Amino acid sequence: MNGPFAFALGLGDDALIAAQRLAEWTTRAPEMEEDIALANIALDQLGAARLLLSYAGELEAAGRDEDALAYLRDDREFLNALLVELPNGDFAVTMAKLFFLAAYQLPLYTALASCPDERLAAIGAKARKESAYHLDHGALWVRRLGDGTEESHRRMQDAVDHVWPYTHELFAADPAAPVDPAGLRAAFDETVGPVLAEATLTRPERGWAPTGGRKGVHTEHLSYLLAEMQVLHRAHPGAQW
Amino acid sequence: MYGNDFSAPGDAPDDMPGAGLLGEVEAAEAELRAAAARERRGGPAPDEDLAAYFTEVVDAEQKIEPRDWMPEAYRRTLIRQIAQHAHSEIIGMQPEGNWISRAPSLKRKAILLAKVQDEAGHGLYLYAAAETLGISRDELVQLLLDGKQKYSSIFNYPTLTWADVGAIGWLVDGAAIVNQVPLCRCSYGPYARAMIRVCKEESFHQRQGYEILHTLAHGTPEQQAMAQDAVDRWWYPSLAMFGPPDGDSTHSTQSMAWKIKRFSNDDLRQRFVDMCVQQAEILGLRIPDDGLRWNEERRAYDYTQPDYDELMQVIKGNGPCNRERMAHRRAAHADGAWVREAAAAYAAKRADKREKVAA
Numbered sequence: 001m002n003g004p005f006a007f008a009l010g011l012g013d014d015a016l017i018a019a020q021r022l023a024e025w026t027t028r029a030p031e032m033e034e035d036i037a038l039a040n041i042a043l044d045q046l047g048a049a050r051l052l053l054s055y056a057g058e059l060e061a062a063g064r065d066e067d068a069l070a071y072l073r074d075d076r077e078f079l080n081a082l083l084v085e086l087p088n089g090d091f092a093v094t095m096a097k098l099f100f101l102a103a104y105q106l107p108l109y110t111a112l113a114s115c116p117d118e119r120l121a122a123i124g125a126k127a128r129k130e131s132a133y134h135l136d137h138g139a140l141w142v143r144r145l146g147d148g149t150e151e152s153h154r155r156m157q158d159a160v161d162h163v164w165p166y167t168h169e170l171f172a173a174d175p176a177a178p179v180d181p182a183g184l185r186a187a188f189d190e191t192v193g194p195v196l197a198e199a200t201l202t203r204p205e206r207g208w209a210p211t212g213g214r215k216g217v218h219t220e221h222l223s224y225l226l227a228e229m230q231v232l233h234r235a236h237p238g239a240q241w
Numbered sequence: 242m243y244g245n246d247f248s249a250p251g252d253a254p255d256d257m258p259g260a261g262l263l264g265e266v267e268a269a270e271a272e273l274r275a276a277a278a279r280e281r282r283g284g285p286a287p288d289e290d291l292a293a294y295f296t297e298v299v300d301a302e303q304k305i306e307p308r309d310w311m312p313e314a315y316r317r318t319l320i321r322q323i324a325q326h327a328h329s330e331i332i333g334m335q336p337e338g339n340w341i342s343r344a345p346s347l348k349r350k351a352i353l354l355a356k357v358q359d360e361a362g363h364g365l366y367l368y369a370a371a372e373t374l375g376i377s378r379d380e381l382v383q384l385l386l387d388g389k390q391k392y393s394s395i396f397n398y399p400t401l402t403w404a405d406v407g408a409i410g411w412l413v414d415g416a417a418i419v420n421q422v423p424l425c426r427c428s429y430g431p432y433a434r435a436m437i438r439v440c441k442e443e444s445f446h447q448r449q450g451y452e453i454l455h456t457l458a459h460g461t462p463e464q465q466a467m468a469q470d471a472v473d474r475w476w477y478p479s480l481a482m483f484g485p486p487d488g489d490s491t492h493s494t495q496s497m498a499w500k501i502k503r504f505s506n507d508d509l510r511q512r513f514v515d516m517c518v519q520q521a522e523i524l525g526l527r528i529p530d531d532g533l534r535w536n537e538e539r540r541a542y543d544y545t546q547p548d549y550d551e552l553m554q555v556i557k558g559n560g561p562c563n564r565e566r567m568a569h570r571r572a573a574h575a576d577g578a579w580v581r582e583a584a585a586a587y588a589a590k591r592a593d594k595r596e597k598v599a600a
Contacts, residue, residue: 027338030577039358148583232345241345
């Protein structure tokens with residue numbers, strides 16, 4: 001599956017699955033302010049997901065709306081990158097995921113904002129402002145945890161090591177796409193490098209680079225996430241909510 | 242912006258739940274401004290009796306502010322009440338948060354997530370109001386975790402179906418608003434101001450719950466049954482939210498004199514019942530009370546009282562979810578300790594660096 005539909009769907013799925021994971025933190029965050037911040041970011045991602053999935057449905061022209069795409073596809077039909085479906089882990093893992101995702105989404109949405117597709121351009125223009133905030137928030141916590149206590153440093157380095165391999169998939173080349181992700185890698189590296197250094201963290205070497213999300217071949221985790229997300233909707237076929 | 246997602250389910254805006262109460266919130270806000278504009282005489286004279294001055298301010302419907310002298314019991318009562326309210330917001334995130342991951346449409350997911358987030362905001366806002374009385378948020382949170390301060394018993398009931406999210410919005414938030422609207426005129430300024438803001442948002446919450454139930458009640462037979470079942474389970478616990486009957490209420494008389502409280506538990510409960518009957522008719526759902534009927538003489542509905550023995554059991558810690566709610570909060574607090582320590586350590590290092598640069 002390729003072309004504009006798959007492109008919009010992939011980005012929409014990134015945002016949707018990221019929102020679902022972030023929302024799992026609600027009532028569980030380390031501070032009340034952070035509970036609010038994570039819900040904010042989840043809401044931003046969910047908002048972007050709704051716009052992207054609705055647009056994907058229009059491009060497909062098969063009558064599927066945002067809910068049909070979110071609730072009635074199986075994991076093999078989801079096109080999100082693996083990074084977003086990884087379990088939240090501890091707060092450091094969640095911040096590593098947030099930081100790396102935002103460092104990819106910010107240049108992505110910025111580039112989309114000036115692409116020829118007007119709808120994608122409008123979504124990009126809206127979402128890049130939100131991504132800038134996500135990036136600030138993620139980077140702040142990466143620095144705090146990396147250069148905090150001995151324990152937080154250890155946990156943050158472990159988290160970076162754990163999530164890093166999944167960043168490579170974000171930049172797999174797709175020359176036909178409205179924005180070729182391969183072209184975003186330099187911006188990502190320029191953002192991430194200095195923050196990791198300031199946080200006294202070591203940037204992992206390039207090694208294992210798992211992939212498959214954009215083709216619908218996922219980790220074992222996604223199916224469980226979808227089972228929970230879709231259970232009620234699927235139990236009442238055709239119902240309005 | 243999330244407020245824009247709410248649309249009235251086919252009713253004129255004036256018929257929406259909470260419309261009349263919202264008017265009262267606005268009236269309280271106008272009153273608050275008027276009280277601020279009415280120059281209070283510039284504090285007590287040097288040799289004046291502070292207690293007499295306090296009473297004069299309260300009687301004149303002026304606000305007591307953090308800088309003012311106040312009776313120790315007034316301060317303690319307010320701390321207890323505001324803290325309990327703040328804890329309720331924080332614990333109250335759990336039963337609804339339980340359905341965020343399974344919300345049946347993306348729009349519902351967004352609205353629910355925003356709603357639960359609002360509650361966290363209310364909690365923070367109320368803790369800040371309590372802090373003006375000379376106690377810290379950390380101390381208050383510790384009192385909650387140690388089981389030394391309470392939160393609203395309603396949150397010890399489980400959310401078993403999606404319709405429970407609707408019932409909480411309609412009934413629980415509805416009861417909370419009826420309880421809280423008079424608090425917008427509380428004699429303590431910071432609490433009154435906090436309540437005005439909280440009530441405005443709560444009325445959105447009530448609407449979203451009402452709208453969920455309205456959609457379900459007009460949906461498939463399974464959805465209708467789900468909605469009725471939720472109302473059946475939440476009705477009496479919601480009535481119990483107004484506290485024990487007036488004769489048994491321990492805090493009421495003094496709080497009325499201090500103008501912290503304005504109406505009795507039973508008055509507020511009656512008001513809530515009268516409000517719900519009409520709304521239930523529009524929803525097409527039955528209030529589970531065979532004794533419910535209009536009393537022409539009283540110009541109010543007769544209704545069956547909730548089970549106050551059950552309320553006492555839940556207050557004592559023996560509701561269906563007391564243990565889980567507290568365990569969840571304690572676990573979140575404990576799991577986050579290393580993060581809070583890291584943030585403090587990082588801030589201290591930064592402060593050190595700034596000092597060195599300055600030197």
